[in-house]
Amino acid sequence: VLVALVEAAQQGDQEAFAALVRTVGDKCMAIAYRMLRDVDRAEDAVQTTFIKAWRQLHTLRDPGRFEAWLHRTLVHECYREARRGRRWGANVRVLELESVSVTNTRDEVLTVQDRDQLDRAFRRLPLDQRAVLVFHEYVGLTVPEVAEHLGIPVGTAKSRLHYAMAALRAAIEADARVTTITRERLA
Amino acid sequence: MTGPRESDRLVHAFLQEGPTTLPDRAVDGILASLHVPSAELRFGPRAAWRPAPQTLLAFAAGVAATVLVGATFLGIRLTPMPAGVVGPASPSASASAVTTPTPTPNGFSGTILYSVADDSTKLDRLYALPADGTTEAALLLDGACCPVIGPGVAQGPVGGPRVGGILVLYGTTLPDGRPTVGLLRLHGVNGQLFEPPLDPPGNVGFSPGPVSPVGWNFAFEGQSDAFPVLSGVYLSIDNGGQYVWGDIKQLTHAPAGTRDIPVAFSPDGTRILFLRRPAQTTRRSLSDVFVVHTDGSGILRLTPTGTHVVDDSSTTGAAWAAAGTQVRFVGVDAAGLSSLYSIDANSGEVLGRVKVTGTGFGQAAFSSDGTRVAIQVEAADGAYELYEIRPDGGRAFLAGAYGSWQRPAWSPDASAIVAMNDRDEQSGLSIVSLDGAPPIWIGPRTSLVSDYVWAPASP
Numbered sequence: 001v002l003v004a005l006v007e008a009a010q011q012g013d014q015e016a017f018a019a020l021v022r023t024v025g026d027k028c029m030a031i032a033y034r035m036l037r038d039v040d041r042a043e044d045a046v047q048t049t050f051i052k053a054w055r056q057l058h059t060l061r062d063p064g065r066f067e068a069w070l071h072r073t074l075v076h077e078c079y080r081e082a083r084r085g086r087r088w089g090a091n092v093r094v095l096e097l098e099s100v101s102v103t104n105t106r107d108e109v110l111t112v113q114d115r116d117q118l119d120r121a122f123r124r125l126p127l128d129q130r131a132v133l134v135f136h137e138y139v140g141l142t143v144p145e146v147a148e149h150l151g152i153p154v155g156t157a158k159s160r161l162h163y164a165m166a167a168l169r170a171a172i173e174a175d176a177r178v179t180t181i182t183r184e185r186l187a
Numbered sequence: 188m189t190g191p192r193e194s195d196r197l198v199h200a201f202l203q204e205g206p207t208t209l210p211d212r213a214v215d216g217i218l219a220s221l222h223v224p225s226a227e228l229r230f231g232p233r234a235a236w237r238p239a240p241q242t243l244l245a246f247a248a249g250v251a252a253t254v255l256v257g258a259t260f261l262g263i264r265l266t267p268m269p270a271g272v273v274g275p276a277s278p279s280a281s282a283s284a285v286t287t288p289t290p291t292p293n294g295f296s297g298t299i300l301y302s303v304a305d306d307s308t309k310l311d312r313l314y315a316l317p318a319d320g321t322t323e324a325a326l327l328l329d330g331a332c333c334p335v336i337g338p339g340v341a342q343g344p345v346g347g348p349r350v351g352g353i354l355v356l357y358g359t360t361l362p363d364g365r366p367t368v369g370l371l372r373l374h375g376v377n378g379q380l381f382e383p384p385l386d387p388p389g390n391v392g393f394s395p396g397p398v399s400p401v402g403w404n405f406a407f408e409g410q411s412d413a414f415p416v417l418s419g420v421y422l423s424i425d426n427g428g429q430y431v432w433g434d435i436k437q438l439t440h441a442p443a444g445t446r447d448i449p450v451a452f453s454p455d456g457t458r459i460l461f462l463r464r465p466a467q468t469t470r471r472s473l474s475d476v477f478v479v480h481t482d483g484s485g486i487l488r489l490t491p492t493g494t495h496v497v498d499d500s501s502t503t504g505a506a507w508a509a510a511g512t513q514v515r516f517v518g519v520d521a522a523g524l525s526s527l528y529s530i531d532a533n534s535g536e537v538l539g540r541v542k543v544t545g546t547g548f549g550q551a552a553f554s555s556d557g558t559r560v561a562i563q564v565e566a567a568d569g570a571y572e573l574y575e576i577r578p579d580g581g582r583a584f585l586a587g588a589y590g591s592w593q594r595p596a597w598s599p600d601a602s603a604i605v606a607m608n609d610r611d612e613q614s615g616l617s618i619v620s621l622d623g624a625p626p627i628w629i630g631p632r633t634s635l636v637s638d639y640v641w642a643p644a645s646p
Contacts, residue, residue: 014221021217025209033205040467042206043213048569050217055568079635080591080609118201126304127635138202169194 006063009054017057021050024067027139028074034134035078037123045077052077071149075131082127121168129164132157220567293320293627295618297598298376299605300355301639302332303631311637313357315376318598318605318618318641320629327371327378333358333638335395337370352379353642356395356405356431359384366392368407370431374645382430391417396449401456404481405431406438406449416440420447420461422481438483447477450503453511457481458532460505460514462498474498476505476516478532489530491537494518498550503596506557513538517551517562517576527560527576541580550594551576554601561585561595561604573606573619586619586626595619599643605629607636 002023008016028049032042053070060069122130135146147157295318302311311332316324337354352372360366361384369384387393390413396406403425411417419439426433441447441463450460457480464474473495479486489505490496496516498504505516514532519525525548529539549563549571562582563571572587573595586592590610597604603620608628616636617626 014218017221018218021209021214025214025217026207029209029213030205030207034202038467039206043210046209047213047216047220051220051569054221118197122201133198134202137199165195165198168198 002066003063006057006060006066010057010060010063017054020066024070025050028070031071031134031139032074032078032081034138035075035127035130036081037119041081042078045074045081048080049074049077068149071135072151075150078131079127118168125164125167129160129167132160133164133168136161220569293318293618293629295319295598295603295627296644298353298373298642298644299616299629299639300327300334300373300642301616301631301636302334302357303633304635304637305329313378314631315373315378316616316629316631317376318629320618320627322376324631325376325378327373327376328357328359328380331357331359331369333395334640334642335397336640336642337398352645354381355642356398358395361386366394366410368393368395368405368431373642385432390414391421393421396420397451397459399452399456399481400454401452403430404433404452404456406452406459406461408446408448409437410446415443418446420449420459420479422459424481436483438479438481439477439486448474450505451507452481453507453532455511458485458511460507462496462504464498472498473519474504476514476530478514487532487535489514489532489535490516490518491528493521494526494528496551497548503552504550506553506560507532508557515553515557515560517543517548517560519548527578527580541578543576543580544582552595552597552604554597555599556601559597559601561597561606563593563595573604575621585621586617592617592619594639596639596641598641605639605641607639 002020005016005020005023009020025046028046029042032045032049033039036042036045049070052073056073060066125133131150132146135141135149136143141149143157143161144154146161147154150157152160297318299316299318300313301316301324302313304310305312310330312326313328313331313334314324315327335356337356352374355371355373355378357369357371358366359369365387367384367387369380370382372379372381387409391409391411393407393409396408398405405423407421407423409417409419409421417437418441419437422436422438423432424434424436438459439447439461444466446464446466448462448464450462452459458478459481461477461479462474463477465472474497475495476489477486478489496504496518505514507513508515508529512532514530516528516530517525518528523546525543525546527539527541527543528537530536531538545564547565549565551560551562553560560576562574562576564574564582565571566587570587570591571593573585573592574582575585576582585595585604586606586608590608593607593609595604595606598618603618605616605618608615608617608626614636615628615630615632616639617628619626
């Protein structure tokens with residue numbers, strides 16, 4: 001069905017393209033948000049991605065590869081969104097001189113502290129590593145599939161995934177240590 | 188402590204959280220854009236710029252420059268660049284990412300300072316790129332960003348010596364993660380750490396801001412999530428001690444959900460122009476222009492009711508004019524129409540309003556003397572074009588072909604601008620001359636350039 005829609009859209013069928021947007025837009029939004037951690041920027045990235053896709057759809061030779069092709073554009077737009085307006089935010093970190101709010105109220109998987117640590121750690125990852133991580137861990141693609149979707153060699157995808165996970169683990173550990181020290185100082 | 192398997196499980200769970208639906212408004216926006224005629228496309232063929240293939244010598248020099256680690260202070264690695272040695276044009280360790288600009292002088296002078304987020308270290312890196320295009324960029328500092336041109340070269344602080352070169356403020360972070368500001372001296376593309384960054388006082392993180400034309404006073408943006416009341420514009424007043432850090436005074440309190448970004452001192456150094464911006468910015472962010480006296484009194488909003496400036500990252504979106512009696516900015520009203528405003532800096536009265544032709548205006552950038560303004564305009568396909576707004580409200584096309592053009596920054600003499608051009612999947616800084624000559628790509632070939640300023644030539 002997706003291939004038929006792509007082929008129709010390539011012929012200028014706007015209804016078909018609209019159906020494509022509705023079919024794959026949600027996944028794009030989910031990916032963009034997870035890369036950018038910002039709803040507004042994710043929406044902007046997705047919108048621009050689809051507008052570009054409409055303009056350039058005629059250049060897609062194999063309609064069966066539409067989604068991978070679209071995802072490459074999406075990742076590129078996420079990079080661009082991330083660059084926008086980071087002037088003062090890049091090195092401004094929240095100063096947490098008060099202890100991190102600790103709660104024993106666990107949901108099924110993540111505590112508030114887990115989520116806070118992961119969010120800060122994830123934001124410190126380079127975007128290309130975030131992209132590999134999101135496509136592998138969230139979308140559920142294999143490493144070769146990730147490589148295809150991102151337009152990078154398989155080895156590069158493996159490497160980025162390795163470094164992303166290693167960095168995230170290390171960052172979680174580091175955050176845990178900082179939190180412990182902060183609590184000790186305040187005690 | 189958290190083990191690898193536990194970490195992996197947490198990461199997986201973390202990534203499952205968040206929105207999974209594209210809102211209807213976004214879908215509607217996409218579908219509405221499909222009706223734009225294809226004749227308005229902006230994604231043309233690649234420009235005929237000629238980035239020469241990287242030579243082995245250039246790469247070796249780049250590696251050598253990176254290895255020549257200079258003074259280490261507080262985790263900042265200073266890398267002075269010996270004369271004649273060029274550094275990598277890109278922070279990437281990949282040889283293929285390094286390119287060579289056209290090795291002939293292009294007629295421009297000065298140095299373009301820019302920062303790039305480095306993939307391997309996760310730190311920003313600050314580079315110096317000669318505007319004349321004859322050599323590649325040189326790495327100045329690891330862990331530094333957000334350059335701001337510093338005090339006049341002939342000035343010295345109270346009781347201090349006069350200094351040579353161009354002084355540049357930069358943002359960085361201390362080993363404990365707190366943001367702060369440092370000062371370096373620039374000679375061409377060579378850098379020297381002039382004053383190391385100090386611990387920001389209290390619970391506030393500081394980002395670089397404008398420098399007073401009178402005395403060694405500096406404005407900073409202070410932020411504190413732990414104590415939001417401490418967020419706002421700060422002033423460091425020269426007390427004869429350190430070059431940058433003097434007596435620190437908080438001038439404004441940014442309301443919840445906003446940030447106060449200092450933009451420029453008035454010519455007499457007694458007032459500071461600042462933008463009040465939503466804390467979470469997007470391309471649609473609307474800011475207001477304010478002025479405050481350097482003693483913290485007389486805070487006055489200058490944007491008329493219902494009018495704002497579009498601003499997602501620029502700190503040159505408003506400027507002093509008429510010897511400091513007026514402020515100029517490009518404001519957009521509720522109907523989406525833009526005008527070039529001239530506002531009485533003392534009363535907030537609108538002294539002049541010239542409607543600007545067209546719609547879709549993004550952030551503006553004024554030249555340092557406030558006389559010229561470049562602006563990015565969003566085309567129907569989402570790409571940005573650059574225009575200069577004429578005094579009569581007309582607009583002169585500067586750049587728009589070959590991808591999106593964003594964030595113009597003026598040359599010191601206001602004869603040209605440097606802007607980020609995003610050509611398909613290739614990006615870089617290009618110089619756009621106001622004489623109509625084709626843009627000149629000067630590098631670097633990376634999509635992650637975040638901040639740049641054009642410094643004058645070193646004396």
